[in-house]
Amino acid sequence: MPNGSLSLPARLYLLAWDTTRTGLPRAAHLGHLVRAGALTELVQRGLLTDEDGIATPVDPDARTGDPVLDGLLELVEESQPRTWKTWVTLRARVTLDAVPAQLVADGCLRVVKQRTLGVFPTVEYELERVPLVEGLHEEARRILEGPLPVAEVPERDAALVALAASVGLRTLFSGEGPDRHKERIEALTERGGAAAPALRKVVQEVRTALLVTTTLTIVT
Secondary structure, three states: OOOOOOOHHHHHHHHOOOOOOOOOOOHHHHHHHHHHHHHHHHHHOOOEEEEOOEEEEOOOOOOOOOHHHHHHHHHHHHOOOOEHHHHHHOOHHHHHHHHHHHHHHOOOEEEEEEEEOOOEEEEEEEEOOHHHHHHHHHHHHHHHHOOOOHHHOOHHHHHHHHHHHHOOOOOOOOOOOHHHHHHHHHHHHHHHOOOOHHHHHHHHHHHHHHHHHHHHHHHO
16 A cells, blocks of 8 residues: 555545545444444554453553554554444544544645634645545555455555445545445454454454444434
C-alpha cells in the first residue's frame, strides 16, 4: 500500500475520501469504520486481546507512539469491560476527530477554516496529497478484485479492504456492490486475522459490528 507508515485508521479515512467529489461519507458511517480500523490495528500489534468477547489491554503501560491508537488504548483501559461491538460505536467520534488532525501533521490534509451560518466556527479539511490517496484507492481495488492470491496479501492490507468492504465504500467498488466479491471479502477477512485464532475472531467480530451499524444508519 502507498505510504505504509500510515496507521490502519488513517488509511481507512483516506480510502473513504472520493477525490472526484467533495466530502466524505456520513459521519457515523465513517466514524465506525475508522474506530474499527483502530481496534484492529491494536489487536494486530498485540496491545489488545480478546477475553471471552471483551476487548482487553495486554499491558497497561504499553503505547504505540501513534496519538490516535494510544488515545483509544487509554479509553479502553479507563473504561469498564466492553465487547468489541460496543467499542466500534462507543465515543467513535473521539477517534474520528483525532485522525484528520494527525493527517494534517503528516502533510496529507490541510485545514480549511469556515463558519457555519457565518457565526459558529467549524473546521474542514482538504486533501494535500491527492496522488497518495488515488494510489491507495487503486491498490485497494486490486486487492479486492485480484489477481493476487489472498494468501499473498499482507495481513494489514487484507484487514483494510475487508473493513472498507463491510460498509460498502463507494471508492472501493467501481459501480458495483460488495455482493459480487463476497467470497473474496470473506477470504480477506480470514487473512486479516491470520496471525492467530484470537485475532481472526476479533477481525470477524469488528467487521460484523460494522455491517450491523451501517445497516442501522441506512435504515434510520
